[in-house]
Amino acid sequence: MEKDVRIRDIAAEKPEIIFIQPIFKENIWGGDKLRTEYGYPIPSDTTGECWAVSAHENGDCKVANGKYKGRTLTDLWKNQQELFGNLNGDKFPLLVKIIDAKDDLSIQVHPNDSYAKIHENGSLGKTECWYILDCKENQDIVIGHNAATKAELKAMIEKKKWNQLIRTLPIKKGDFLQINPGTVHAIKGGTLILETQQNSDITYRVYDYDRLSNGVPRELHIDKSIDVITVPFQEEKTEVTNDDGTQCKRLISCRYYEVFKFEIMKKEEFIQDKPFLIMSVIEGDGKINAQNIKKGMHFILPNGFNTYSLEGNMTLIASAPKV
Structure with missing residues (x-):
């Protein structure tokens, strides 16, 4: 008990x-x-x-x-x-x-x-x-x-x-x-x-x-x-990484932020281990922890949110402050 x-x-x-x-x-x-x-x-x-x-x-x-x-x-x-x-x-x-x-x-x-x-x-x-x-x-x-x-x-x-x-x-x-x-x-x-x-x-x-x-x-x-203006121009190269085999790719990590792209096609669990995570649904719809979300919604997963699941057919862009 x-x-x-x-x-x-x-x-x-x-x-x-x-x-x-x-x-x-x-x-x-x-x-x-x-x-x-x-x-x-x-x-x-x-x-x-x-x-x-x-x-x-x-x-x-x-x-x-x-x-x-x-x-x-x-x-x-x-x-x-x-x-x-x-x-x-x-x-x-x-x-x-x-x-x-x-x-x-x-x-x-x-x-x-x-x-x-x-x-x-x-x-x-x-x-x-x-x-x-x-x-x-x-x-x-x-x-x-x-x-x-x-x-x-x-x-x-x-x-x-x-x-x-x-x-x-x-x-x-x-x-x-x-x-x-x-x-x-x-x-x-x-x-x-x-x-x-x-x-x-x-x-x-x-x-x-x-x-x-x-x-x-x-x-x-x-x-x-x-x-x-920086002279001469210095082109910034970005490298998309997806080392863990999940439906999440990291688009960039710089001094101020990290940005990620989620392409959700099946239910998968993730861990929110950042100070906080900003998420924007840019295509489709689905669920986060069984809560409905759709294109055009923006939300924050606070510190300590820990595990969460995403399911549906949707694309999200997420960002977190770099610490």
């Missing part, structure tokens, strides 16, 4: 899955795929971003259900540290987005932590990665530049020699790219991506195709961009 009581007590202590309510952002380049593909209640047909899991001051997601329902992710981070492995830091470390680029995004670059701390009021820098959810046929993406020196970079930017400066890379659905600080990059129209990044909203625009927003050009950040 005592053993049975102890087993029930241990089971009762298992933390619950934290489902997150996304936040949506309208953008000059946004579209309607967040509604047509995921069923989200977007504010308009120029909605470019779903901040799926965010504890940033520009978009603080709320918990969708359970005993923490209605509380912001920032609130949980500050007051329920045990859910996140008691990690150090005053900010939730990651931010997960879905980006719908109906039109081209600006050509841009992000600073690293040290530059952002000095020039952006103590903000984190921005390392990010992209999983290509969908794109039009024969699509490409802006990654990197062709300048050999800072002087050449500056001259090409000032003379607007964009065709000579910018490098592009062909992409297809299912591709994965790591975007380090200092990398010139841009998503092109007709691309849908899932982005995992540091919890930062700092972007420097290098070029915006001379577009107008409310009748005026959007702000560029030429001097800061030249400061932070």
